[in-house]
Amino acid sequence: METEPAGARSLRVRRLLARPELAAALGAAVLWIFFTIQAGEPFLSRAGTAAYLNAAAPLGILAVAVSLLMIGGEFDLSVGSIIGASGMSIMLLTGHFDWPLWPALAATFALCLSIGYLNGIIVVRTGLPSFIVTLGMLFTVRGLTIAISRGLTGRTQLGGLDGSAGYEAAGFLFASSPLQPFRVSVIWWIGLTAVATWVLNRTRYGNWIFGAGGQPETARNLGVPVDRVKISLFMTTAAAACLVGIIQAVQFNGADTLRGTLQEFWAITAVVIGGTLLRGGYGSAVGAALGALIFGLVRQGIVMIGVNADWFQVALGSLLIAAVLFNNQVRRLVEQRR
Amino acid sequence: MTRRPTALILLLALAACGSPGERGRDGERGENVGATDRGDAIARAETPRIVLVTHGQSADPFWSVVATGARDAGTELGLRVEYQAPGTFNMVEMSQLIEAVAASRPEGLAISIPDGDALAPSIRAAAAAGIPILSINSGARVFRDLGLRAHVGQPERDAGFAAGRRMAEVGVTRALCVNHEVGNIALDSRCAGLEDGLREAGGSMLVLAVDLADPEDAQQRIRGALARDPGIDGLLTLGPAGAVPALSAVAVMRTSGGLDTTLELATFDLSLPVLEAIREGEMSFAIDQQPYLQGYLAVVLLHKAIQIGAFPDGVIRTGPAFVTGDNAAEVIRLVGQGVR
Numbered sequence: 151m152e153t154e155p156a157g158a159r160s161l162r163v164r165r166l167l168a169r170p171e172l173a174a175a176l177g178a179a180v181l182w183i184f185f186t187i188q189a190g191e192p193f194l195s196r197a198g199t200a201a202y203l204n205a206a207a208p209l210g211i212l213a214v215a216v217s218l219l220m221i222g223g224e225f226d227l228s229v230g231s232i233i234g235a236s237g238m239s240i241m242l243l244t245g246h247f248d249w250p251l252w253p254a255l256a257a258t259f260a261l262c263l264s265i266g267y268l269n270g271i272i273v274v275r276t277g278l279p280s281f282i283v284t285l286g287m288l289f290t291v292r293g294l295t296i297a298i299s300r301g302l303t304g305r306t307q308l309g310g311l312d313g314s315a316g317y318e319a320a321g322f323l324f325a326s327s328p329l330q331p332f333r334v335s336v337i338w339w340i341g342l343t344a345v346a347t348w349v350l351n352r353t354r355y356g357n358w359i360f361g362a363g364g365q366p367e368t369a370r371n372l373g374v375p376v377d378r379v380k381i382s383l384f385m386t387t388a389a390a391a392c393l394v395g396i397i398q399a400v401q402f403n404g405a406d407t408l409r410g411t412l413q414e415f416w417a418i419t420a421v422v423i424g425g426t427l428l429r430g431g432y433g434s435a436v437g438a439a440l441g442a443l444i445f446g447l448v449r450q451g452i453v454m455i456g457v458n459a460d461w462f463q464v465a466l467g468s469l470l471i472a473a474v475l476f477n478n479q480v481r482r483l484v485e486q487r488r
Numbered sequence: 489m490t491r492r493p494t495a496l497i498l499l500l501a502l503a504a505c506g507s508p509g510e511r512g513r514d515g516e517r518g519e520n521v522g523a524t525d526r527g528d529a530i531a532r533a534e535t536p537r538i539v540l541v542t543h544g545q546s547a548d549p550f551w552s553v554v555a556t557g558a559r560d561a562g563t564e565l566g567l568r569v570e571y572q573a574p575g576t577f578n579m580v581e582m583s584q585l586i587e588a589v590a591a592s593r594p595e596g597l598a599i600s601i602p603d604g605d606a607l608a609p610s611i612r613a614a615a616a617a618g619i620p621i622l623s624i625n626s627g628a629r630v631f632r633d634l635g636l637r638a639h640v641g642q643p644e645r646d647a648g649f650a651a652g653r654r655m656a657e658v659g660v661t662r663a664l665c666v667n668h669e670v671g672n673i674a675l676d677s678r679c680a681g682l683e684d685g686l687r688e689a690g691g692s693m694l695v696l697a698v699d700l701a702d703p704e705d706a707q708q709r710i711r712g713a714l715a716r717d718p719g720i721d722g723l724l725t726l727g728p729a730g731a732v733p734a735l736s737a738v739a740v741m742r743t744s745g746g747l748d749t750t751l752e753l754a755t756f757d758l759s760l761p762v763l764e765a766i767r768e769g770e771m772s773f774a775i776d777q778q779p780y781l782q783g784y785l786a787v788v789l790l791h792k793a794i795q796i797g798a799f800p801d802g803v804i805r806t807g808p809a810f811v812t813g814d815n816a817a818e819v820i821r822l823v824g825q826g827v828r
Contacts, residue, residue: 189592197591197617205584304697305671309605331587331613398580402606411576450588456537459572459585 168484170425171437173476177423177469178443185451193454200331201454206446208394210339210439212413213420214346215390217438219383220421221350223363223430224280226384228269228287229391229417233410235295236262236395241308241405242299251316259392265291266388270381280384288414296407309404317400325401335397339439342390346435359383364431419466420445423473444469536595537568538790540783541585542625543602544573550757550779554625556826557783558598565791570594579606590614596790598783601627601634602674608634620793624782626674628803638800640785642777642807644674645681650808651724651754651775652685652693658772660722660752661691664713668700668730675726678756682724694720703733710737715746722752728759735765758811760823767816776819777807780827 166172185193192198212229219226236258243254269287273280299306311317326334350356361369362376370376391410399405422428423444424437448465540558544551555571562569572589574581579602586599587610597619601607604627611634615621622638623631631639655663663686665679683693696713698706710733714720723738725731734753741747753771755762765771785804793799811819822828 192592195591197587201584201587201591204587208580303671307603307672309603401609402579402583402603403608404603404605406579408577409580411578450584450591453572453585453588454592456539456568456570456592458570459574463575 164484167480170432170434170477171440172425172480173473174424174437174440174444176476177473178440178447181444181447181451185447185455188455189451193451197331198450198454200333202443202446202450203336204331204333204446205450206442207333207335207339208397209413209416209420209445210442211335211342211394211397212387212390212417213424213438213442214339214343214435215387216417217421217424217426217433217435218346218350218359219387220418220426220428221363221430221433222359222380222383223366224273224380224383225284225418226269226387227281227284227414228265228291229387230410230413230415231288231291231295232262232265232388232391233395233398233413234405234407235265235291236392237399237405237409238295238299238308238407240396240399241311242302244311244314245308246302249314251311251314251320254314255320255396258396259389262388262392262395263385266385267381269388270384273384274377274380292407299407306407307404308406311399311403311405320400324397333401335401338393338397339442343435343439350435355379360431362430416445419470423470425473425477535566535568536791536794537570538562538596538598538787539570539572539589539592539594540598540624540786541572541582541589542600543577543579543582544600544625545575545577549759553779553826553828554783557780557785558787559783560827561784561787561791565788567787567791569787577602579603583607583610586610586614590617590619593617594619595794596787597621598624598640598786598790599627600625601630604630604634611636620790620799622786622789622799624786625777625779629673638789638802638804640782640789640804640806643803643805645677645684646805647756647775647777647808648678648681648683649685650681650810651678651756651773652682652691653688654685654773654810655682655722655724655752655754656686656689656691658752659750660686661689662686662717662719663691663693663722663724664710664717664720665693665695666698666706666710666723666725666730666734667695668698668706668726670695670697678726679724686722698730698733700729700733703729706730707733707737707740710734711741711746714738714741714751718749720751721749723754725753725755728755728757728762731755731759731762731765731771735761735770739770758819758823758828760820763811763816763820763823766811766813767820769813772812774811775807776809776811776828778809778828779806781806 216226239258239261240254243249243257244251269284272283296306328334350359358374358379361374362379366376398409420441421438424434424441426433426437445466449462452462452465453459542551558569558571572585574585583606589597590613597614599611599621601623615635621636622640623636624640628639628641628643663682665682667675667679669675679695686693696709698709700706723734725734738751738753754773756775758774758776762774766774789800819828
C-alpha cells in the first residue's frame with residue numbers, strides 16, 4: 151500500500167488535473183484565503199459567510215443550468231431578461247389583475263418555459279447561431295417587459311407582493327432563511343448543482359448532452375435526439391432564470407423591469423471559470439457552481455475589505471481570463487503526457 | 489515550468505483586487521492623527537469606520553458630490569469613510585452590498601432607501617447587529633418604519649411647495665410640472681407640493697408625463713403642452729435631465745414666435761447646463777438639495793453617535809436651497825471643485 155506504483159500515481163494526478171473544475175476550485179480556495187487574511191474574523195463569521203453565499207446563490211442557480219446548455223453546445227443570452235420578465239409577470243398578475251400568488255407563479259413559469267421553447271425551436275429549425283437568436287430574445291423580452299409594465303401601470307417598479315394571497319407559503323419556499331442568516335436560495339443552488347451533476351454523469355440524457363455538444367453528427371447517427379435535447383436545455387435555462395426571478399420577487403417583495411440586467415454575462419463567466427468549453431461537449435455543473443461562488447466571494451469580499459465596489463468588475467474580468475488561461479495550460483499539459 | 493506564467497497571471501488577478509485593499513487610496517480614508525507610530529494595524533483598529541451605501545452610481549455627478557462631502561467630513565474628523573453603490577440601479581445588488589458591509593462591522597452606516605420594501609430585511613438585519621444607521625437622500629417616508637431614528641435629506645413635498653411659492657412670487661399663475669417618472673412617489677410629491685404652493689396664491693398646476701429615454705419626444709411633448717394651454721406661465725422640471733429638453737423646447741418656440749407670454753422655468757437639482765441657463769437668465773431658479781451636506785452631515789452625525797451616543801431624531805433637512813441669477817456664477821465655480 152505504501153509503495154504505490156509510480157504509473158498509478160501519475161494517472162491519478164493526471165485525472166485530477168483533467169477535471170474541468172480544477173481552476174475554479176483552486177481559485178475559490180485562494181480567494182477565500184486572501185479575504186480571510188485581509189478581512190479577518192468578520193469575513194469568517196456567519197454573517198460574512200452568508201453575505202457571499204447569499205450573493206452567489208441566484209447566479210449559481212442560473213449558471214448550473216447555463217453550464218448544461220453550454221456543454222450541449224449552445225448559448226443563452228436571454229436569461230437576464232427572463233429574470234426581469236418573470237418578476238414583473240408575477241407583480242402584474244397579482245397586483246394589476248388581482249390573481250392569488252400561486253396561479254400567478256404557475257402562469258409565470260409557463261411563460262418562461264415557452265420563451266425557452268421558442269429559443270430552442272428557432273435555433274434548431276433555422277440553424278442560426280444561438281448567440282444571435284438569444285441576443286435577439288434578450289432585447290425582445292426586456293423591451294416587452296418594460297413596454298407592458300409601463301402600458302398597464304405607468305411604472306417600471308412594482309412592490310407590495312406581501313399583500314397577495316398565498317404569500318406566506320411562497321415566502322417559505324423561495325425567500326425564507328431556515329438557517330439564519332443563510333437564505334433558502336443557497337439550498338436551491340446546492341440542490342440544483344447536485345441534480346445537474348447526477349443528470350450529466352449518471353443518466354442517458356446526460357450522455358446525450360455531451361454528445362449533442364461535442365459531436366452532434368455522430369450523436370445523431372447513434373440515434374440521439376439532438377434537437378429535442380437542445381430545446382429541452384433552452385427550457386432548462388429559462389426555467390432557472392424564472393426561479394431566480396421568482397425568488398427575487400418574493401424576497402424583495404416586488405420587481406423591477408431592469409432586474410437581471412447583465413446576469414447572462416455573469417452566468418457565462420461563472421460557467422467558463424468553472425471549466426466548461428465554449429465549443430461545447432466538455433464541462434461540469436460543479437465547476438459552474440464554483441464559478442458562482444467565486445463571483446460571490448469577489449463581489450462581497452471586496453466590500454468587506456473596504457474597497458470600492460467599482461473594482462469588482464476589474465477583479466472578476468481578470469479572474470475570468472486567468473482561469474481560462476490556466477485551464478488551457480493544464481489541458482495541454484495533460485494531453486502532452488498522454 | 490509551464491505553470492509559472494499561469495501562476496503569475498493568477499497573482500496579477502489577485503493584485504487587481506488586492507492592492508486597493510491596502511486602504512491607502514487617496515480619499516478612501518481619513519487621516520490618521522497621531523496613531524502612526526503604533527503601527528498601521530492598531531491605527532486601523534482604532535479609527536472608526538463609517539460606510540455609505542447608496543443607490544447612486546459613483547460616476548453620477550450628483551452622487552460624487554455626496555461622496556465628497558462624506559470624505560471631507562472623514563478627513564476633518566480623522567475617520568475612515570467608504571462609499572459603496574451598486575453598478576446599476578438595482579435593489580438586489582444594493583441589499584447584497586448592505587449585507588456585506590454589515591458583516592464587516594463598520595462603526596456607522598448611512599444608507600439611501602429608494603425602495604423600502606426591497607431593502608427592509610437587510611437594513612433591519614444590519615440594525616439588529618447593533619450598527620448605528622441613518623438614511624440619507626431617499627427614505628424620508630420609510631425610515632421610521634424601518635426602525636431608524638434620523639434621515640438626512642430634502643423632504644420632497646416641502647421642496648415642491650417652496651418652489652410653488654417662489655413661482656407665485658414672480659407672478660406665475662399656472663405651472664406645468666414635467667414629470668419624467670409618473671408613479672415614482674418621490675417625484676409625484678414634488679408636483680403635489682408645487683400645486684399646494686401655487687394654490688396658496690390662487691394659482692394652479694398640471695402634470696405632463698415625459699420619457700427622458702427619448703429627449704426629442706420629451707421636447708415635442710413640452711412644446712405641445714405649452715401650445716395647447718397658453719395660460720401656462722411657469723414650468724418646473726424634476727431633474728436636470730428634464731431641464732435640457734424644456735429649455736430647448738422654449739427656445740424653439742420663442743424663435744418661431746409660438747410663445748408670446750413670459751414663461752418662468754425652474755428645475756430640481758443642479759447641472760452645468762442648468763446653472764449656465766440660470767446665469768444667462770433663461771431659467772429663474774434651481775432647487776438645490778445640497779448633496780454635499782447629505783454626505784457630510786451623515787458622517788458627522790454618525791461620528792457623534794459612535795463617540796458620545798447622541799443621535800438626532802427625525803428629518804435633518806439639507807434643502808430646499810435655491811440657486812438664482814444672484815449666485816449662479818459662484819455655484820458654477822464650486823461645481824468645478826466637486827462640492828456643489
